[in-house]
Amino acid sequence: MALDSKVPQGPIKDKWTDYKNHIDLVNPANKRHIDVIVVGTGLAGGSASATLAELGYNVKAFAYQDSPRRAHSIAAQGGINAAKNYQGDGDSTYRLFYDTVKGGDYRSREANVYRLAEVSANIIDQCVAQGVPFARDYGGLLDNRSFGGVLVSRTFYAKGQTGQQLLLGAYSAMNRQIARGKIEMFNRHEMLDVVVVDGKARGIIARNLVTGEIERHSAHAVVIASGGYGNVYFLSTNAMGSNVTAGWKIHKKGAHFANPCYTQIHPTCIPRSGDYQSKLTLMSESLRNDGRIWVPKNMEDVLAIREGKKKPTDLSEAERDYYLERRYPAFGNLVPRDVASRAAKERCDAGYGVNATGEAVYLDFASAIIRYGNEQAKIKNIKNPSDTKVQELGKAIVKAKYGNLFQMYEKIVDENPYETPMMIYPAVHYTMGGVWVDYNLMTTIPGCYAIGEANFSDHGANRLGASALMQGLADGYFVLPYTIGDYLADDIRTGKISTDTPEFEAAEKEVSERIEFFINNKGTHSVDYYHKKLGKIMWDKCGMSRNEAGLKEAIEEISALRKDFWKNVNVPGTATEYNEQLAKAGRVGDFLELGELFAKDALVREESAGGHFREEYQTEDGEAKRIKEFQFVSAWEYKGEPKDAVLHKEELVYDNIEVKERSYK
Numbered sequence: 001m002a003l004d005s006k007v008p009q010g011p012i013k014d015k016w017t018d019y020k021n022h023i024d025l026v027n028p029a030n031k032r033h034i035d036v037i038v039v040g041t042g043l044a045g046g047s048a049s050a051t052l053a054e055l056g057y058n059v060k061a062f063a064y065q066d067s068p069r070r071a072h073s074i075a076a077q078g079g080i081n082a083a084k085n086y087q088g089d090g091d092s093t094y095r096l097f098y099d100t101v102k103g104g105d106y107r108s109r110e111a112n113v114y115r116l117a118e119v120s121a122n123i124i125d126q127c128v129a130q131g132v133p134f135a136r137d138y139g140g141l142l143d144n145r146s147f148g149g150v151l152v153s154r155t156f157y158a159k160g161q162t163g164q165q166l167l168l169g170a171y172s173a174m175n176r177q178i179a180r181g182k183i184e185m186f187n188r189h190e191m192l193d194v195v196v197v198d199g200k201a202r203g204i205i206a207r208n209l210v211t212g213e214i215e216r217h218s219a220h221a222v223v224i225a226s227g228g229y230g231n232v233y234f235l236s237t238n239a240m241g242s243n244v245t246a247g248w249k250i251h252k253k254g255a256h257f258a259n260p261c262y263t264q265i266h267p268t269c270i271p272r273s274g275d276y277q278s279k280l281t282l283m284s285e286s287l288r289n290d291g292r293i294w295v296p297k298n299m300e301d302v303l304a305i306r307e308g309k310k311k312p313t314d315l316s317e318a319e320r321d322y323y324l325e326r327r328y329p330a331f332g333n334l335v336p337r338d339v340a341s342r343a344a345k346e347r348c349d350a351g352y353g354v355n356a357t358g359e360a361v362y363l364d365f366a367s368a369i370i371r372y373g374n375e376q377a378k379i380k381n382i383k384n385p386s387d388t389k390v391q392e393l394g395k396a397i398v399k400a401k402y403g404n405l406f407q408m409y410e411k412i413v414d415e416n417p418y419e420t421p422m423m424i425y426p427a428v429h430y431t432m433g434g435v436w437v438d439y440n441l442m443t444t445i446p447g448c449y450a451i452g453e454a455n456f457s458d459h460g461a462n463r464l465g466a467s468a469l470m471q472g473l474a475d476g477y478f479v480l481p482y483t484i485g486d487y488l489a490d491d492i493r494t495g496k497i498s499t500d501t502p503e504f505e506a507a508e509k510e511v512s513e514r515i516e517f518f519i520n521n522k523g524t525h526s527v528d529y530y531h532k533k534l535g536k537i538m539w540d541k542c543g544m545s546r547n548e549a550g551l552k553e554a555i556e557e558i559s560a561l562r563k564d565f566w567k568n569v570n571v572p573g574t575a576t577e578y579n580e581q582l583a584k585a586g587r588v589g590d591f592l593e594l595g596e597l598f599a600k601d602a603l604v605r606e607e608s609a610g611g612h613f614r615e616e617y618q619t620e621d622g623e624a625k626r627i628k629e630f631q632f633v634s635a636w637e638y639k640g641e642p643k644d645a646v647l648h649k650e651e652l653v654y655d656n657i658e659v660k661e662r663s664y665k
């Protein structure tokens with residue numbers, strides 16, 4: 001199939017404006033006759049639902065949690081990017097665009113990214129108007145901090161709870177529309193299939209997770225905003241419920257997947273502590289603004305620390321290797337996530353990891369505490385402050401900036417990060433891959449859209465920090481509400497879509513049969529048994545380090561595991577009650593299919609890109625040696641995407657890779 005990205009012609013900076021000026025619109029009276037289903041009410045789906053309803057469409061919104069407020073978006077800590085240039089440090093739409101494309105190893109669709117950078121500033125205005133309590137500086141203006149891979153401060157934040165505050169904003173906007181009757185909210189409902197009628201998405205089959213009832217819902221268009229699928233690795237920083245089911249079901253009905261194997265491995269997570277762990281915890285990237293990353297220089301010190309004979313604070317500056325500052329002086333500790341993750345892994349693989357498993361590096365705030373303490377002493381006019389006073393003043397500033405993150409770390413690890421460096425290690429965090437969408441955010445099923453982390457379009461092989469919230473809200477507040485009108489303009493006379501059709505019947509039957517299978521199978525192994533096994537294969541063979549032989553093994557192992565799952569899985573309870581294991585069985589069944597596609601995609605990508613190393617393409621000290629020619633969509637299935645070529649010439653500075661000439665045509 002030939003994929004048509006539908007990227008408008010013309011200079012990149014004018015594309016979106018020109019396009020918006022010419023696409024079809026639906027007049028307000030006609031919008032009242034059009035229904036839109038939105039699956040997912042995180043930041044992407046919540047903002048889309050509220051905006052579509054505000055425009056006049058009838059929205060049916062679905063979430064498997066008991067409230068939109070519990071979407072995984074709530075976990076976002078660090079912040080949201082916008083090219084406002086409030087700091088006067090040289091930021092601009094172009095720079096945000098450029099950083100995003102470059103940060104993604106030149107594997108994103110530039111036209112989408114330029115539009116994202118353009119609307120980023122509107123997002124902040126929108127959220128401030130909703131009352132989102134962004135941090136403010138002394139003068140009362142909105143404050144910014146820096147995230148990895150950029151040389152400006154453009155990240156807006158609300159302490160370490162940015163996602164939560166933004167979600168409350170979107171949720172309030174949704175609630176207004178729920179009260180007006182323009183959004184019908186289906187909490188605790190899981191979409192289990194999409195219904196395609198005459199080649200168009202016309203509805204979904206959903207299961208009421210409380211009663212077990214299977215329901216048919218129709219609409220003129222379906223929007224998938226179901227988030228990322230990092231939990232295919234079992235252990236990740238994602239919420240426990242995050243899954244691929246909605247994206248996978250539409251994939252099976254004709255929506256293509258793009259870049260499934262591009263996963264972001266976040267460098268600052270609390271290291272794994274043992275085999276019985278079900279979740280990993282992120283320490284926000286914002287900590288790299290002030291924290292310095294290091295491992296001991298000498299192996300004797302590494303061993304002494306592991307054996308408890310030495311503490312990290314016993315090591316002098318000269319005995320520490322601040323390896324990011326050493327290797328990447330321009331960006332220092334704020335290199336992009338993929339670079340920081342690979343560098344941490346490289347040090348740990350070389351034996352310098354500082355905890356019992358050998359999988360941890362230090363994130364140290366001692367210098368920041370002293371720097372802030374001295375600054376505060378000057379501000380407060382304290383002459384010759386004692387060390388204790390400097391520490392006290394400095395810790396107060398660090399607490400004001402990152403207090404809740406430090407508290408979280410202490411609760412999990414039982415060590416005080418104000419006194420001793422944190423230990424961190426890379427972990428699965430975000431999936432850049434996802435459902436393929438065109439410029440309108442429409443999938444390859446007409447009338448079916450994908451937004452937020454569920455789609456693939458904006459982040460290439462590596463997403464820069466604080467750009468997911470930006471993309472989710474850009475899609476939901478400012479892009480989809482325009483582009484969907486262009487499609488729905490043809491539907492103003494269609495009338496209500498009936499659910500009493502063979503297509504709904506067939507989809508419902510398939511869903512019911514699968515549920516009956518799970519309940520009646522009475523096999524020998526739990527759902528988690530399979531999920532854990534899948535996660536181990538994924539991490540060991542499709543994780544940061546990949547090689548041809550390992551990927552081939554992974555494909556076979558996943559396929560065998562899937563067969564075993566469909567023979568021997570055991571799901572307790574019944575289908576007519578709230579049954580978390582039953583819901584999870586369906587999700588793991590889908591992960592077992594996605595995992596294989598993922599490994600096949602990784603296999604054909606003979607490249608090191610983003611957080612992934614093809615071992616054939618790395619140097620001895622763990623750097624990417626070469627990046628093969630651009631392969632846009634998973635070459636396993638589809639090839640050949642028309643591209644804009646705005647960044648013809650580029651040198652990737654992060655890894656000193658010689659990639660001088662690059663054409664996307």
Ligand SMILES: Cc1cc2nc3c(=O)[nH]c(=O)nc-3n(C[C@H](O)[C@H](O)[C@H](O)COP(=O)(O)OP(=O)(O)OC[C@H]3O[C@@H](n4cnc5c(N)ncnc54)[C@H](O)[C@@H]3O)c2cc1C
Nearest residue numbers: 040041042044064073076078079191227452453466468469
């Ligand atoms: C710990 C952590 C911290 C992060 N911090 C930041 C940050 O500081 N800045 C940043 O930019 N990004 C951050 N990210 C990434 C960012 O939080 C996510 O990418 C983003 O919130 C995803 O939003 P979303 O709306 O696409 O999906 P989600 O918030 O995951 O929402 C998914 C929605 O889909 C629903 N759903 C899913 N499947 C179904 C189904 N089958 N049926 C019905 N409903 C379904 C869920 O109920 C939910 O409502 C962080 C991620 C993590 C894990």
